[in-house]
Amino acid sequence: MISLVVAYCILGAVTFEKLEAAHEKEVKMNISQLRRNTTDSIWTMTKDSALFSEANWTKDVVVMLKDFENAILLEMKVRGWDGSESTDHIQWTFTGALFYSIIVITTIGQYS
Template identity: 75%
Template sequence: MSRREVRSDRVEYPLPPPSKCAKFLYYTWKLCSVVFSHFVMISLVVAYCILGAVTFEKLEAQHEREVKKNISQIRSNTTHSIWTMTHDALLLNHTNWTLEVVDMLKVRGWDGNESTDHIQWTFTGALFYSIIVITTIGKCTFSDLVHE
């Protein structure tokens, strides 16, 4: 007699219904696993945002301070350039002169505030930027998946 024949001769008894304690433990385990997995995912996203905020603040705040410290020199150079342009012009045309001056006054990274105590790249500003990066990447990725 082979093993397969022995197995087929066994009588299968139905499993007894699970007890209330077993059901409670099963559903408690399921609830804990769902809650824990979501908690871990949310914690990772929050940690990523905070780490990104600290990183952006460390990288950008010093550059913003340097730009604000150098703005008086930039303003002096720009004023001199405007004076030279005005002095050397044979004919002053209001529209052309205004366009050239506006082009000279465009300085990147400066919001008009020269105080190094008030900078845009604070922790909260960097945290906001970090969240924007995550939502933008998530939106692009989701949009790409939907359109494919």
């Protein structure tokens, strides 16, 4: 019985790592791209304006930044972004996935 539980935890850890690590990296890359697009848009708007008006520029930038903020909030709420853009440090390592797998077993065992 113990061998089955250990095998289940290891298989669960491998599965969670494979499924969730790729998703986490994708979310982080999307955030980086979103940030780059926003800064590029602000720079292009600033560079291409024939006559610089601080009031108009500020109004346009506020709109762009509000859109950026809403997109960030959506990524956090819906896709689970953790606030980091580094794809080198992800939460879904084998160790983290093993821990999650053990937590699932102990939680289910506690309430059944």
